[in-house]
Amino acid sequence: MNLEDILSNYVKQAVKSSFNVELEAVEFQATRKEFPGDITVVIFPMLRFIKGNPVIVGETIGNYLVEKVTSVQAFNVVKGFLNIEISDSHYLDFFNKNKNNKTFGLNSPKDDEKAVMVEYSSPNTNKPLHLGHIRNNLLGYSVAEILKASGKKVYKTQIINDRGIHICKSMLAWKRYGNGETPNGTGLKGDKLVGNYYVKFDQEYKKEIQDLIAEGNAEEEAKKNAPILLEAQRMLQKWESGDEETVALWKMMNGWVYEGFNETYKNLGVDFDTLYYESDTYLLGKEFVSEGLKSGVFIKEEDGSVWCDLTEDGLDKKIVQRADGTAVYMTQDIGTAIQRIKDFPDVGGMVYTVGNEQDYHFQVLFLILKKLGFDWAKNLYHLSYGMVDLPSGKMKSREGTVVDADDLIADMASTAEEISNELGKLDGYSDGEKKELYKIIGLGALKYYILKVDPKKRILFDPKESIDFQGNTGPFIQYTYARIQAILRKTDLDAISSKIITEMSLHPKEKELIKQIQLFPDVVQNAAENHSPALIANYTYDLVKEFNSFYQNVSILGADNEEDKTLRVQLSNMVANTIKNSFSLLGINVPERM
Structure with a gap:
């Protein structure tokens, strides 16, 4: 208590x-x-x-x-x-009980609680991951880690959007203009190679629209009847009918993309426990449409299309099956949710990490699942987040103006190198040590800058501003952690850690620091309940500010007596451990030296 x-x-x-x-x-x-x-x-x-x-x-x-x-x-x-x-004795009692607990504030999963499945990333296989995907991945991964730390069993998953007209656009452009080039032959990551052909399709499509307009066609008609678009639509029909050549091309190009994605995920430091593919799941919900028709949840119109009337719930009518019997996205999402519970019976709720443009979609999805009688539907949560903008403006995938995730990760390391060299912070490091540290600092800056903001808010991302060794930034917190490690290396930490101090008057700065550490378990629980890594990030910044005030106002290794020195070294070590634990929930590494 x-x-x-x-x-x-x-x-x-x-x-x-x-x-x-x-x-x-x-x-x-x-x-x-x-x-x-x-x-x-x-x-x-x-x-x-x-x-x-x-x-x-x-x-x-x-x-x-x-x-x-x-x-x-x-x-x-x-x-x-x-x-x-x-009283000081209250804080000392807490401190002595927890100072050597390396997992302070982090809980193990409770056996009697239902698990949670967290979905994030969920990319299309027609282009590489970009800055928007980075926010999605960082949020989803961090929320999964926070939920784990709060005492829940968690499964991380994604659904890969590997079918549809957008995939066929890349396939057709490669077939027309690719001359058989491959990732190995070009030295390009597979997802980038395929993404280039998505952009190429759009360029050719626009040319054909202009040609049709020049021939006297209206713009809307030209957009519908551009030959390259009609051919892409025929390719999709061939894929859906199982045409051998089309399916083989689809498998080959998607394989290139998956290899590229996996490299990006590794560099970003995120992972998944299980994967779902739209090509497997897009028909999943159709059997539940039949069940819903029998129970009166859905209604069939005269043209054969099936709808769910949500007007009494303050929403509108939503189609769940087209007149020709084909599935829509909602049908797929209904089926996928149900399939996940079948695959993982211990799951009692799900978190969907998807941008706020899909708020209404998930409102409808969750309501339909409740109407279908699934008790777990009350534990579904849409982790809605705002867009990420750059000083240069909005990104557009089909025009090739997105900020590529791999490029951004590399740029962050380069920016960390540039700023570190300006500050002269890494004298005496080997080239290998420097390279690894630049990556840790750059990724830490990127992740912290994005995660410190409430998920619902839109972000204007400025890479240079994020890599600042002062203020509410990842590098500032990493630097404080490294500073503490430098202090601890000058002591016999094992011997000091075993000492217990029960009776002494605390310096006000010592007391404030212990009070701040004491908050960590409650912050973890609060962040889990609110699905908000921002609460962890800003708590850590407050802790670091408190430590730096402590560091400036009291002498640690030069304390007046052994008792004060012991307490202050132990306290510094506990602060470092809390920083490391909190940053682990954000997916951020902390360097031992900096």
């Missing part, structure tokens, strides 16, 4: 004893810096139930706490705020 829970119980007892009122909840906040105290009880909400002066109410509760709770040593009341001072 944490301090807030303990105090909450006693505050309720005090109010019951003194005012004969039973409170349902007690509101706490951090004590303002200008007043003595460690935690504050907000009295104002109680005045709805207790008639009286807020100062007198606060003093009554404060006196009760001092008498009943050993860790409460004093209090003061400022208007409607009861500021409580907690």
Whole structure:
């Protein structure tokens, strides 16, 4: 039980004893810096139930706490705020119990809880991953790690969009203009090679539209009747009918793309436990359309199309099967969700990491699954996120103006090298050590810059701004971790770690640092409940700011006595461990030297 829970119980007892009122909840906040105290009880909400002066109410509760709770040593009341001072022994007791726990704040999965499946990435196989995919992957991976740390079993998955007209566009362009070139022959990653042909298709398509317009066709007609588009549509029909040559081409080019994707995922530091492919799942939901028709969830129109009427739920009518009997995206997503539960019976909920342009789609999907009677549908969550923009503007895949994920990762390492050299921070490092460190700093900067922002907000990503060794950035936090490691290398940490200090007065900076560390388990749980890596990122920044204030105000290795030195070294080590744990939830590595 944490301090807030303990105090909450006693505050309720005090109010019951003194005012004969039973409170349902007690509101706490951090004590303002200008007043003595460690935690504050907000009295104002109680005045709805207790008639009286807020100062007198606060003093009554404060006196009760001092008498009943050993860790409460004093209090003061400022208007409607009861500021409580907690004894140093309380913080030392917490510190001694947890200082050598390398997994402090991180929980193992609970056997009695249902697992969660987290879907992210889910790319199309007609182009390489780009900056938008990076935000998706980083969010999905981090939320999966945070959910694990909160005590849940987690499966990471993606559905690869490997079929459809967009895939056929790349295939057709390669068939027409590729002259048999391959990734091995060109030295290009497979996903980049295929992506080039997606861009090539669009270029040729636009030329044909202009030719048709010049011949007197209306623009809309020209767009529909451009020969290259009609041929791509015929290719899709051939694929769906199982044409041997078309399927062989599709398998070959998709194989190139998967190899490219895997390289990018490795460089980005994300992984998956299981994969689903749209080519396997696009017909999955059709049997459940039949079931829904029988149960009245769906209705069939005169033309044979099947719909779900959600108007009574404040939404609209949604098609789930075309008049010709073919599936739509919604049908596929219904089937895929159900299939996943069949494949993993211990899953009780899912998180879909998809951009906010799909908010309505998931609102409809979750509602339909509930109407079909699946109890787990109440535990589905759309991790909706905003777009990522660059100072140069919006990205467009078909025009080839996207920021390629591999290029961005490489550019981040180059920018880290440039800035590190300017600051002269890596003197004495070998070339190999420098190269590895640039990668750690560059990736850390990229991940932190994206993850520190609330997922729902749009991001303007500036690579140079993200690699700054001052302020709320990944490199600033990594540098603080490395600084602590430099301190620890000058000590016999094993010998110091075993010492226990039970009676001493804490310096205010020591106390503030312990209080900040104490928050970490609750921050992890809160981040899991809100599916928000930003809470972890900004907590870590606050912890690092607190450590740097501590570092500037007290001497660690040059402390006046052995007891102070021991505590401060142990405390520094616990801060480093907490930084490492919190950054691991963001998928960020921390360097031992920097």
